[in-house]
Amino acid sequence: MKILKPVYYDEFKCIGSECIDTCCIGWQIQIDKKSYLKYRKTKGEFSEKLNDSVVRNRKNETELFYAEMKLKEAKCPLLNEKKLCDIYINLGEEYLCNTCKIYPRLIRKYGDICEKTLSLSCPEVARILVETNKDISFNMENENLNEVEQKYVEKKYIVKEEYNKELYNLLWEGRDLSIELAQFKEIPIWKRLILLKIIEEKLQILIDESKYNELNNTIVNLTNIITNYDVIKSLDNINKVNRIKIQFIHMILQRRANYGKTNNRFWEILDDFNYLFGDKNETDILEILDIKENKFNEYFRKYEYIFENYIVYNLYNYYMQVLSTRDLNKVILILILKYSIIKILLLAKWNKNGEELNKKDIIDVLYSFSRIMEHNDGFINDLYIDIKKEEYDSLAYLTILAR
Incomplete structure (x- = not known):
């Protein structure tokens, strides 16, 4: 499968208890059906604590959101005093639910391309972005998704095969131009943002009117606008x-x-x-x-x-x-x-x-x-x-x- 990801994606590694915060506090922790059933089959002293910490989601049950952790004071009850996970310690990594195995990774499939990224809500991801003092680039590689990634993509983040290929091409070209502009260091950040808005307005018209055949000319015209010295200089009058x-x-x-x-x-x-x-x-x-x-x-x-x-x-x-x-x-x-x-x-x-x-x-x-x-x-x-x-x-x- 074709996988697109930023160069820093593979650099990420969870630092566990050394993290300045924890991903086990402050939000809902969804548990997939496979993990829930695995928890129900566990034996021993820890099994009781584990299953007492989990409650079924009976309102809008899905395979990925089959149950959830019963938070105590907004904290996962299986997070110990050393900021470590008791599931990981007592049962091993294979017993972590999909949410805990995946985060802060995000995987979305658009047509035949899978895009991987990381969530900035993780302090370690934020550190990587802050420490990256060079243009962010992206790699397209052929690789297989593991079982957890495959399940995550199939059940949560996927655009079906019948997606609008013309719209996909427009967004691909628009994103490419927008990222190139965002990294154009010769002009101030605030001007780059205004020019991004100009790009968006032109492309949104094509989307609304389904005029995808005008994409190439629009990209050429937009490139001329955002590289025009007089246009860039005129923004100083704002x-x-x-x-x-x-x-x-x-x-x-x-x-x-x-x-x-x-x-x-x-x-x-x-x-x-x-x-x-x-x-x-x-x-x-x-x-x-x-x-x-x-x-x-x-x-x-x-x-x-x-x-x-x-x-x-x-x-x-x-x-x-x-x-x-x-x-x-x-x-x-x-x-x-x-x-x-x-x-x-x-x-x-x-x-x-x-x-x-x-x-x-x-x-x-x-x-x-x-x-x-x-x-x-x-x-x-x-x-x-x-x-x-x-x-x-x-x-x-x-x-x-x-x-």
Whole structure:
């Protein structure tokens, strides 16, 4: 089978108890049917503890979501005091459920190509992205999926054989152009994001009108636009509108805080955000932000490749999902939104640290923010619907967030 994956995919290795956080706290742990039945057949002292920790999912049962762990204070009851898994210790790796065997790996099959990636909600994955100070590239290889991967793909992430091949080709070409643009270091990150939005708007028209025969000409025209010096230079005429940006980001953070499960590190970075602005009036907030942002941009220049990696990560992970949704607008809108929030959160952390920031701080912000966003489709979907309803998805509005 053809497998596409980022070069860092095979670099990942779980570091277990050495991790700064754990993947066994703070979210639902789904158990597949095969693992559940295997647990029921176990014998001995540990068997009772294991089966007492598992409950059947009788509401919307599937083969992959057949049961779940009964969390205690949001924690898996089989996570011991040393941050190690009692299933692994007592029964071995083969007894881990699919969820625990796969995470943070994600595998999606589109037609005859399987795409592998990693979730940024894992601190070790965030570390890899932060430490990768060169263009992220991708390898296409022929390899077989193991049994767990095959089951995961078949039951959860697959676009069937009758997928729209013309749409697939459009998304493949669009993603390729977008990643190339994202790694075009000669222009600032915020300009790259605006140009990504321009690409999306042109391609979304082709998708909506099924004009796939115009793809080649559109790609040529888009390439001419995004490499045109006058177009790139004209973006400098766009003024910052920090009042709208900060109000919007504050609204989203508060909304997410009230939406459901979060994590302690998210509350820490939210405290940093509140520390930056506090109870100040709007005039003072805008003045502070203008001064701080200019200083932060200069300071963060040495880390700007991390923003680039984050953008490429999102483009690779989400672009091809448009095969099912036909909504490329959502992918780019959410990307720009997440970028603008992460930048403000990093600025707030930098401010709290006396205008200093190390890689561990950046890792903390990236993975903790990813945990409360990327694993909550309901929140993302509700937010997107409201943004569309208020017509905040325009190029002009997203330019304010990116700028």
